[in-house]
Amino acid sequence: xxxxxxxxxxxxxxxxxxxxxxxxxIDLRPGEIHAVIGPNGAGKSTLIxxxxxxxxxxxxxxxxxxxxxxxxxxxxRARAGLARTFQISALCMEDSVxxxxxxGAIGAMGASWRFWSGALTRPELRERAEAALExxxxxxxxxxxxxxxxxxERRQLEVGMALTLAPRVLVMDEPMAGIGAxxxxxxxxxxxxxxxxxxxxxxxHDMDAVFALxxxxxxxxxxxxxxxxxxxxxxxxxxxxxxxxxxxA
Amino acid sequence: xIVNERAINALVIxxxxGLPLWALVMDEPFTITLVTRxxxxxxxxxxxxxxxxxxxxxxxxxxxFFGIGGYTMGIxxxxxxxxxxxxxxxxxxxxxxxxxxIWLAAMGLSAIVALFIGLLSLRTSGVYFIMITLAFGQMxxxxxxxxxxxxxxxxxxxxVRNDFPGLNTLQPIQFFAICFALLCIVLFVKARxxxxxxxxxxxxxxxxxxRVETAGLSPLRLKLLAFxxxxxxxxxxxxxFADLNRFVSPSMFSWQLSGELIVxxxxxxxxRLMGPVIGACxxxxxxxxxxxxxxxxxxxxxxILLSIVLFARGGLIGLLTGKEGAHV
Amino acid sequence: xxxLLIIEQILNGLQFGVMLFLMAAGLTLIFGVMGLINLxxxxxxxxxxxAAAAVAGATGSxxxxxxxxxxxxAFAGAIVEIVVIRRLYKAAHLDQVLAxxxxxxxxxxGTRWVFGSFPLFLDIPDAISGPVTLPGGxxxxxxxxxxxxxxxxVAVGLWALIERTRIGIQIRAGENDREMIAALGIxxxxxxxxxxxxxxxxxxxxxxxVGAIQSVQVGMGEPVLIxxxxxxxxxxxxxxxxxxxxxxxxxxxxxxxxxFLPELFKLFMEAGAAQRSGSAIASMGIYILMGLVxxxxxxxxxxxxx
Numbered sequence: 001x002x003x004x005x006x007x008x009x010x011x012x013x014x015x016x017x018x019x020x021x022x023x024x025x026i027d028l029r030p031g032e033i034h035a036v037i038g039p040n041g042a043g044k045s046t047l048i049x050x051x052x053x054x055x056x057x058x059x060x061x062x063x064x065x066x067x068x069x070x071x072x073x074x075x076x077r078a079r080a081g082l083a084r085t086f087q088i089s090a091l092c093m094e095d096s097v098x099x100x101x102x103x104g105a106i107g108a109m110g111a112s113w114r115f116w117s118g119a120l121t122r123p124e125l126r127e128r129a130e131a132a133l134e135x136x137x138x139x140x141x142x143x144x145x146x147x148x149x150x151x152x153e154r155r156q157l158e159v160g161m162a163l164t165l166a167p168r169v170l171v172m173d174e175p176m177a178g179i180g181a182x183x184x185x186x187x188x189x190x191x192x193x194x195x196x197x198x199x200x201x202x203x204x205h206d207m208d209a210v211f212a213l214x215x216x217x218x219x220x221x222x223x224x225x226x227x228x229x230x231x232x233x234x235x236x237x238x239x240x241x242x243x244x245x246x247x248x249a
Numbered sequence: 250x251i252v253n254e255r256a257i258n259a260l261v262i263x264x265x266x267g268l269p270l271w272a273l274v275m276d277e278p279f280t281i282t283l284v285t286r287x288x289x290x291x292x293x294x295x296x297x298x299x300x301x302x303x304x305x306x307x308x309x310x311x312x313x314f315f316g317i318g319g320y321t322m323g324i325x326x327x328x329x330x331x332x333x334x335x336x337x338x339x340x341x342x343x344x345x346x347x348x349x350x351i352w353l354a355a356m357g358l359s360a361i362v363a364l365f366i367g368l369l370s371l372r373t374s375g376v377y378f379i380m381i382t383l384a385f386g387q388m389x390x391x392x393x394x395x396x397x398x399x400x401x402x403x404x405x406x407x408x409v410r411n412d413f414p415g416l417n418t419l420q421p422i423q424f425f426a427i428c429f430a431l432l433c434i435v436l437f438v439k440a441r442x443x444x445x446x447x448x449x450x451x452x453x454x455x456x457x458x459x460r461v462e463t464a465g466l467s468p469l470r471l472k473l474l475a476f477x478x479x480x481x482x483x484x485x486x487x488x489x490f491a492d493l494n495r496f497v498s499p500s501m502f503s504w505q506l507s508g509e510l511i512v513x514x515x516x517x518x519x520x521r522l523m524g525p526v527i528g529a530c531x532x533x534x535x536x537x538x539x540x541x542x543x544x545x546x547x548x549x550x551x552x553i554l555l556s557i558v559l560f561a562r563g564g565l566i567g568l569l570t571g572k573e574g575a576h577v
Numbered sequence: 578x579x580x581l582l583i584i585e586q587i588l589n590g591l592q593f594g595v596m597l598f599l600m601a602a603g604l605t606l607i608f609g610v611m612g613l614i615n616l617x618x619x620x621x622x623x624x625x626x627x628a629a630a631a632v633a634g635a636t637g638s639x640x641x642x643x644x645x646x647x648x649x650x651a652f653a654g655a656i657v658e659i660v661v662i663r664r665l666y667k668a669a670h671l672d673q674v675l676a677x678x679x680x681x682x683x684x685x686x687g688t689r690w691v692f693g694s695f696p697l698f699l700d701i702p703d704a705i706s707g708p709v710t711l712p713g714g715x716x717x718x719x720x721x722x723x724x725x726x727x728x729x730x731v732a733v734g735l736w737a738l739i740e741r742t743r744i745g746i747q748i749r750a751g752e753n754d755r756e757m758i759a760a761l762g763i764x765x766x767x768x769x770x771x772x773x774x775x776x777x778x779x780x781x782x783x784x785x786x787v788g789a790i791q792s793v794q795v796g797m798g799e800p801v802l803i804x805x806x807x808x809x810x811x812x813x814x815x816x817x818x819x820x821x822x823x824x825x826x827x828x829x830x831x832x833x834x835x836x837f838l839p840e841l842f843k844l845f846m847e848a849g850a851a852q853r854s855g856s857a858i859a860s861m862g863i864y865i866l867m868g869l870v871x872x873x874x875x876x877x878x879x880x881x882x883x
Contacts, residue, residue, distance in 0.1 A: 075462045075464075075465050075467050079465040091460065095449075102446075113447060115441070161460075161464070164464075307670055372872075376614045380806040383806060384864055392860055392861055394860070395856050395857045397853055504799065508678045515675055545690050546686075547685065547686040554682070555679040
């Protein structure tokens with residue numbers, strides 16, 4: 001078994017009396033898509049924030065390629081290859097698609113302290129941004145303003161921006177949320193093709209997508225991982241059935 | 250009415266060159282001084298626009314840097330004209346009357362102060378940021394008032410305008426040329442900066458801090474650097490302004506001045522390269538024309554400003570080109 | 578340092594502090610409920626002072642002057658809210674700053690137009706002027722004690738209004754959840770006008786009360802306004818309790834610093850230099866205080882955690 005690229009060990013995070021994350025230990029191995037599912041309020045977003053550096057856990061650690069990154073800021077984790085997409089698209093709406101993609105390239109290549117040359121004219125930045133946009137199927141939308149993209153296209157751009165970082169690990173917060181069936185199918189195919197580029201930790205509500213994509217699934221309920229396993233194991237797990245359907249199931 | 254933005258910009262530059270030349274021929278030095286004033290205010294506002302328009306930081310205390318520039322000029326020239334020593338702790342200097350040296354000192358000092366104010370105030374955002382920058386402005390204002398050694402409330406007069414190698418700065422047109430050249434340089438640098446990777450990242454930080462972090466960049470560092478550059482440019486403008494009037498006083502630190510710098514940008518249009526220039530020209534023209542009609546011209550300025558905020562979000566350029574500016 | 582002087586300066590600081598509180602309470606309430614930063618709050622302070630001076634001058638009654646200050650400031654506040662401010666609630670902070678900056682220009686120059694540039698004076702009525710002797714033998718101006726009393730009374734009154742009345746419940750609901758309050762069927766635009774007028778009336782009252790110990794002139798409001806900003810930055814924006822604590826801190830720091838710092842510096846400097854540097858540093862004292870609070874707590878002492 002290969003070493004995990006991303007791993008959490010006994011993460012704990014409480015808000016007052018509420019334990020949003022309760023001893024969560026999960027990992028992500030090369031080449032896989034590991035889905036995290038669970039009912040609303042199970043603590044999925046809190047978990048993602050702790051992995052990406054937006055929230056400081058009360059206890060436990062986060063490891064990226066074997067290094068303890070628990071004390072690192074978001075931007076340091078990003079530079080180390082941890083790329084994420086947001087549940088609610090956090091794009092620069094006034095800017096063009098290409099400019100958004102360039103932002104990732106600038107971050108990845110440490111170019112933000114270049115003041116004189118044009119961002120759009122530097123070939124190495126541009127190549128990286130264009131390659132990522134082509135990968136997500138937005139190569140014809142370079143000059144489109146983000147605000148006028150469709151919901152599905154914004155999702156594609158989110159993924160594209162993550163790819164400009166040349167990520168070692170992808171963390172995606174509900175990429176399917178709010179897009180129609182057609183867009184969902186397209187995005188599922190895209191994510192399917194990405195697993196060899198970088199493994200994906202996928203938090204998702206869309207069960208069709210989860211069961212189509214995930215190599216492993218973890219179920220999070222009240223901040224606890226109650227089961228981890230293949231799609232088949234999760235489908236037949238008694239604990240999962242109880243959690244989702246109540247005791248009588 | 251839809252006009253090309255480039256055409257407006259070219260027209261403004263042409264006017265800024267043409268009007269003083271015309272005044273020179275007609276022998277109306279006051280007009281040249283008036284245009285010089287507009288150019289210097291444009292420079293100060295151009296500095297502010299780097300953080301306000303592109304970085305989304307509403308600094309209501311930019312007079313701090315204007316005043317620091319002014320006092321740097323005043324203090325250096327004062328020691329030079331009185332042949333007294335200025336003890337700076339580490340070393341002693343006799344002051345200087347050389348403009349380039351004064352500019353360097355003004356920009357350097359403004360940058361250092363901007364670093365400190367920025368470090369403190371950028372810990373916050375939104376309304377806190379506005380109020381804190383305003384408060385820092387007031388702090389410097391009261392400090393200048395209580396600084397008896399350099400004139401306190403009365404300010405400091407400089408008898409002769411400072412020197413620039415090879416030029417006679419006492420000639421209004423030559424001093425204008427210096428100021429105009431500096432404005433052009435700053436605008437050119439700003440245009441490059443805006444299009445650079447740094448500019449793109451700064452613009453992104455205004456729109457979505459979380460996104461910038463996720464791209465591996467620190468929004469705080471981007472904003473802090475922009476704040477420092479912005480402060481240095483406004484400081485340079487302050488030194489020129491003091492040289493124009495041959496006088497510095499605490500009013501260069503006043504909150505009204507900070508407000509007026511923002512107003513200039515808004516009149517012209519936020520986040521546009523030429524916005525501050527157009528704003529400054531319109532402002533000085535209003536001041537001159539309305540001020541000639543009534544002593545209470547600020548009432549009309551207030552009404553005009555109110556209408557711009559409520560009805561013309563993109564400023565004058567936005568009105569003429571039919572495009573809104575950046576959202577702050 | 579005689580202890581009598583210390584007590585006297587502490588009372589001066591308290592008096593300054595409670596007057597700042599009257600300004601800061603309105604500002605913080607308006608920000609908390611409507612999310613609006615109002616630079617023109619200082620103009621309402623000025624309106625109160627001018628109304629008091631004009632009415633007291635015409636009738637000879639200080640009390641009528643105070644009533645006029647409250648009414649005029651509240652009225653001006655309500656008009657401004659209805660004509661301009663309510664278009665700004667959803668606008669960006671920059672627009673709010675600019676529009677209210679424009680209002681300052683209009684108010685200030687308009688007042689200069691009507692009343693001229695010379696300061697007016699407001700006389701303290703005989704009954705509350707002159708010194709009183711406090712326990713311990715301190716002679717202290719009665720009027721300043723009255724100001725402290727009024728300030729504390731307003732603080733208690735505001736607390737009772739917000740904690741104990743229907744209006745208070747609505748105001749607190751407005752601070753927590755704007756959609757909720759509309760859903761409860763409360764007329765939100767009326768509530769906003771009311772809160773704005775209340776804040777304005779407090780500012781006007783402060784202007785009139787302070788106008789009697791300083792002069793009443795155009796531009797008197799803005800220095801106080803900026804101090805009130807410092808107060809609410811220290812106390813935490815939106816918190817009345819924070820405004821109270823912040824106001825007293827600022828009032829005491831400013832007053833005591835101005836007196837004691839030069840004295841302190843004299844311990845290790847020659848007198849003239851100590852006086853100069855002491856008062857220069859004291860003039861920055863409250864801003865240094867603000868800086869320290871911000872380093873410690875970026876959202877102020879009682880502000881919501883970010």
